[in-house]
Amino acid sequence: MNSIPAPLPRAAKPHSRLRWPGSRTWLAAGQWLVTLLLCAFLIVPVVMSIVAGLTVNYFKGVSSGLTLRWLGEVWTQYHGSVFLSLEVAAATLLITLVTGVPAGYVLARSKTRLSRIIEEFLVLPIALPGLASALALLVVYGGFTMFRMSVAFIVVGHVVFTLPFMVRAVAAVCASSDLRTLEEGAASLGASFFQRFTTIVLPNARPGIVAGALAVLTLSIGEFNLTWMLHTPDTKTLPVGLADTYASLRIEIGSAYTILFFIMTMPLLVAMQWLGVDATGQRSAARKRIAVLPSSSTTTP
Template identity: 80%
Template sequence: MDARGLPEPHENASTVPPAPPMVATSRQRFALPSARTWIAGAQWLVTLATCAFLVVPVIMSIVAGLTVNYFRGIASGLTLRWLEEVWTQYHGSVFLSLEVAAATLAITLATGVPAGYALARSRTRVSRMIEELLVMPVALPGLASALALLVVYGGFSAFRMSAAFIVVGHVVFTLPFMVRPVAAICASSDLRTLEEGAASLGANFMQRFFTIVLPNARPGIVAGALAVLTLSIGEFNLTWMLHTPDTKTLPVGLADTYASLRIEVGSAYTILFFVMTMPLLVAMQWLGVDTSGANARSKRGVRARHHQDSQ
């Protein structure tokens, strides 16, 4: 009680003193980013700088192929003259590259798909040795592989002077990129189970291969096909060693244009090369192509762990 006989404010149990207003301090308003934010920002900065380092030269090369004079830049005006000149002189190389790539794809499909299936089904040491031998041309320089082909088959003049000689070299180089994705898919335990079920129903080997193996191995086949086409069109080292004046492919023609000491012509040829290969690269990215088979192996590992957990 106070002097006037009134109760003190704190004596009333039902009365709760109001909470003081929250006032944001200057440190709260202007808090520094966390260490994680700084690290993420640095990663983005490095990534963008790397992309610019790789992409800017390509863009400048494309622009050079569309300008009247490279040394004056865009100020000299834009033109399609160099593209027309390149197409007039090297359109034969374009069609030859497409023919070689198509022939290479057909041979790698006919040989690589059965080989990948056989290697996936075999667990012997010999099959592992064969797989390593198939990958060997990728580890060797293209010039070394070309020299080996010249030593063995160079004496057959008609074969040596034809585009078929280049196709053989491309098949040797690109076959591993067809075999490995197909083998990774065919090694799946699910595929083995489907085959065993079909065999129990009376399906022979050919029926199982065409109705079960090929449809289920389609992701690996598509991945290998796109990789083979892209590598065949862009292969230079091996092709340069094997080509003749009548069998110039796109990369060899590109080297010739740059040797002409006319930057605009070489850059225009780069545009043509870019137009042909970019759709394949986009398709590989869009379809999630994994030529090494790592994604397929990781998915099988996840399915195996899930099966073990369910048991």
């Protein structure tokens, strides 16, 4: 009789083992957690302030309804401060462009110890509190009544505070690019200094100029400490008016004033990110190296 073959034993399936996340995974998760918590810590108060400026009654919350009434009241009472802040920022930007771009170029070209000392003196207003710089301006120029009561006095204070940002941004770009070789080549072809400056220096320094300009505008519009000490009742800028609304009016009006402030400053910050401002030129140099690598790899045997 034929014997029934015994069934073949099934191959043992390997048991899948759950791998415990490695140290790198835990480190990355911790970094993400800290980043998200920090973002929440910074963004949640801003969102709550915006919501407060759009609610009918802050203490009742969103359930009381949404309204643009407080924004209308802020614009009616403080639209003069908005236009004054824009005028001061525009004047500050113009002066820093005329003085800061040549200064940054000269400091980048000069390698003497005197230029480094001058650069440190230019950066000094950033290290000092705004109130200290304002007090120094009051001590020196406060006796000139007409100048003290004018908007030009605030513009001078803003120039003192923002000029280092323009100078450092332009100097960083001019130092990273090989302007000396380009200028020497143009000079050998008979180009004057003005021609070299307008056709070589300014185009190559454009990233630093854009970075400095955006920094000057945002800092001038948002500067409070120095402006608070220099302003008069007729020269009240946007940040000073914001402080007044929080101190003397309803919290809804103060929050609506904050919304107005965001409407003015956020486009500048977005523009800075959208333009990919790189004052040091490191990102553009990295892109050039990446673009060169494929072409060089194809030529090599």
